[in-house]
Amino acid sequence: MKTAAELLKSKPHQTVHCIGPAASVFExxxxxAEKNVGALLVTQGPDVVGIVTERDYARKVVLLSRSSKETRVNEIMTSAVMYVGPEHTTEDCMVLMNRNRLRHLPVMADGQLLGLISIGDLVKGIISEQRFIIEQLEHYISGERS
Structure with missing residues (x-):
C-alpha cells in the first residue's frame, strides 16, 4: 500500500497554492480558478492556519448573500486543519477523508508542509495499485514471468 509521501511524489504538479488569512474571499x-484547484491552504508565514475551499465559498458566502470582495478568508476558512504524516497509507487517508467529509488533506512532518493530497489523488493511487496487483495475478495464473 502506498504512503502519503509516495502519493505526493507521483503527482505531476506538487505545488501547494496558499493564501493569507487577510486576503479577500474574491482573491x-x-x-x-486560475490554478484550477478546489482548495487553498491559508498560511501566515511558515504556519498553516487554515484551509479554504470552494465548498466554504458556496456555503459561507454565496448562500448567506455575503460579498466576496468584503469578506476575508479568515472569516470562512476551516482553522482546525486535519492532516496526515508522510508515513500514513492511502487507506489511512481515505478513512480520515471519508469520516470527516474532506476532499483535501495536507501532508505534514515536524510542523512543515510537505504537500496536499486530494481525493482524486487517492483514487488515482488506489487504481494504480489495484491495476498492478491484477497484472501480477494474471502473470501468475498464466505462468508468465516478469
Missing amino acids: AVKLM
Missing part, C-alpha cells in the same frame, strides 16, 4: 476564489 481566494480567483486564485483557485
Whole structure:
C-alpha cells in the first residue's frame, strides 16, 4: 500500500497554492480558478492556519448573500486543519477523508508542509495499485514471468 509521501511524489504538479488569512474571499476564489484547484491552504508565514475551499465559498458566502470582495478568508476558512504524516497509507487517508467529509488533506512532518493530497489523488493511487496487483495475478495464473 502506498504512503502519503509516495502519493505526493507521483503527482505531476506538487505545488501547494496558499493564501493569507487577510486576503479577500474574491482573491481566494480567483486564485483557485486560475490554478484550477478546489482548495487553498491559508498560511501566515511558515504556519498553516487554515484551509479554504470552494465548498466554504458556496456555503459561507454565496448562500448567506455575503460579498466576496468584503469578506476575508479568515472569516470562512476551516482553522482546525486535519492532516496526515508522510508515513500514513492511502487507506489511512481515505478513512480520515471519508469520516470527516474532506476532499483535501495536507501532508505534514515536524510542523512543515510537505504537500496536499486530494481525493482524486487517492483514487488515482488506489487504481494504480489495484491495476498492478491484477497484472501480477494474471502473470501468475498464466505462468508468465516478469
